[in-house]
Amino acid sequence: MIKKEPNMIEDDKFDVESDRFSTVEIPETAHKISTDSWFQAGVVLTSGVNSVFVLGYSGTIMVHLGWIGGVVGLVLATAISLYANMLVAKLHEFRGKRHIRYRDLAAEIYGRKAYYITWALQYVNLFMINIGFLILGASSLKACYVLFVEEVTMKLPYFTAIAGFVCILFAISTPNLSSLRVWLACSTILSLIYIVVASVLAAKDGMNAPPRDYSIHGTTASKIFSIIGASSNLMFAFNTGMVPEIQATLRQPAVENMLKALYFQFTIGVVPMYAITFIGYWAYGASASTYLLSNVSGPVWVKAAANISAFLQSVVALHIFASPAYEYMDTKFKITGGAFELKSLTFRIVARGGYLVISSTVSALLPFLGDFESLTGALSTFPLTFILASHMYLVANKSSLSSLQQSWLWLNVVFFSCMSIAATVAAIRLIVVDSKKYHVFADV
Secondary structure, eight states, X not given: OOOXXXXXXXXXXXXXXXXXXXXXXXXXXXXXOSOBOHHHXXXXXXXXXXXXXXXXXXXXXXXXXXXXXXXXXXXXXXXHHHHHHHHHHHTTTGGGSOOOSHHHHHHHHTOHHHHHHHHHHHHHHHHHHHHHHHHHHHHHHHHHHXXXXXXXXXXXXXXXXXXXXXXXXXXXXXXSGGGGHHHHHHHHHXXXXXXXXXXXXXXXXXXXXXXXXXXXXXXHHHHHHHHHHHHHHHHHHHOOSOHHHHHTTBOSSHHHHHHHHHHHHTTGGGHHHHHHHHHHHHHHGGGOOSSGGGTOOSOHHHHHHHHHHHHHHHHHHHHHHHHHHHHHHHHHTTOOOXXXXXXXXXXXXXXXXXXXXXXXXXXXHOOOHXXXXXXXXXXXXXXXXXXXXXXXXXXXXXXXXXXXXHHHHHHHHHHHHHHHHHHHHHHXXXXXXXXXXXXXXXXX
């Protein structure tokens, strides 16, 4: 419910170009806030970490980094991501008020321009993640289809359309992030199904297979670009880019509860992801695919169940990452009715349906999953999660930080800025290479 009219948040940072203080209009939200437990937020975060994307990490990360690089990279990425997310979580009540959106927090610290830049970065990040979920959801449906049909006539774009339609139905019937309660339990069960099935079948294949090739293939230049791209995928694997939005759903004390949720995510929550990533690479080595269920052998019905579980989980996970876009549209047009109230329902059909139709069309046009992971990590995950988080914390707490702490935060800003640039170049190169290999609406 909208509790009051939009208010003006004054920015005490000086606007160099206009030589005046700037203001940013921060609207209240049409969605529920301050209602959920830390455990529910932890499950939301864990659903993101163990989403259907985990079926690709053996191929998109381990194949390009090898055993040493992959294991060390995953451990470091876990620790660094936890640290960066904690920085953002601790700023949630900066200057004594709750900042329920990433862009609101950036506006409070930097001013008007940062509000719009952060908004753009976040929505690019979430849109690209949603593209990945649609591609993987479609791939899951197709993988199930080919198990039962000898003469394959339906191509991937058709399955993308089906996945998009199911996502539209779910988005229409689920008003906001807090209303996911029962679906989070379903999402957890679905994740366990495809992770356990893929891990067990891969382990069985690995025990019966001859020695595998774990070397990193390619020319020196291609190896360098692949390593950079895989490093980007590492950061993509652990980060949502929407910590303030998830934290907004928490009951007080919001900071302490969010830290508990993050500890849950980065301890218990990462275990299934680690397991399937390492088992998949151990079983298939350099031949591990970007969708592990296409590698495994086993009973048809078991593989079908895993693929259907992966598809259904991708629907729930997409809704989580699309929720900031839905919240913006609902708040903008003051949509506060119940799930099946006529005005609210009609708006969701039009607004959310339109958003997902566009997303599905882009997914069908360019179904290159690894490219999207790399580009998303480069363009938005690095800036949002690491560069902006470190610099915001530095600016907000500069007077209370020691010189050593400030130097450490500046090191993070510089290092991840360089990584972001390098990863962007690597991702664009990968897209150019794949664009020569595949055509639009490709059946990959």
